[in-house]
Amino acid sequence: ALDIYPKKLHELKRRARRNGAHNLETRLIDSSKVIKKLHQKADRVLIDAPCTGLGVLRRNPDTKWKLQPEDLEKLIITQRDLLKDYSKMVKPKGKLVYATCSVLPQENDQQIKNFLDSEEGKLFSLAEERHIYAHKTGYDGFYIALLQRD
Numbered sequence: 001a002l003d004i005y006p007k008k009l010h011e012l013k014r015r016a017r018r019n020g021a022h023n024l025e026t027r028l029i030d031s032s033k034v035i036k037k038l039h040q041k042a043d044r045v046l047i048d049a050p051c052t053g054l055g056v057l058r059r060n061p062d063t064k065w066k067l068q069p070e071d072l073e074k075l076i077i078t079q080r081d082l083l084k085d086y087s088k089m090v091k092p093k094g095k096l097v098y099a100t101c102s103v104l105p106q107e108n109d110q111q112i113k114n115f116l117d118s119e120e121g122k123l124f125s126l127a128e129e130r131h132i133y134a135h136k137t138g139y140d141g142f143y144i145a146l147l148q149r150d
Contacts, residue, residue: 055141
């Protein structure tokens, strides 16, 4: 597991151990060298992308008041960069999962379409995607896309 926040990695390890998973390796992303070292080394990559969080408004109603239009623009750029950079870690025949807790097409379907149309994305195909909407399921809203590398 990779993250830019040491506290999140520590918490992840603690939760994994509590649930019986002892084979988890964590790495702090403190430079682009970490990602370059993992080029085509991962069978699976999960990108839990930073997002607007609009899928969890039921639990966090304040979000809609804090969010500014420029926040969405910055998040879309960050998401695009994560897809571009982290996709390079996926081995041939490997899988990449992209997930957000947003319901906005700009952060979800459109982000995946743009990635697949990009130079880095040409190595991948969309295997499956799911939209989970709070008003239909009673759960938080999410988006998940499974990409398969050729």
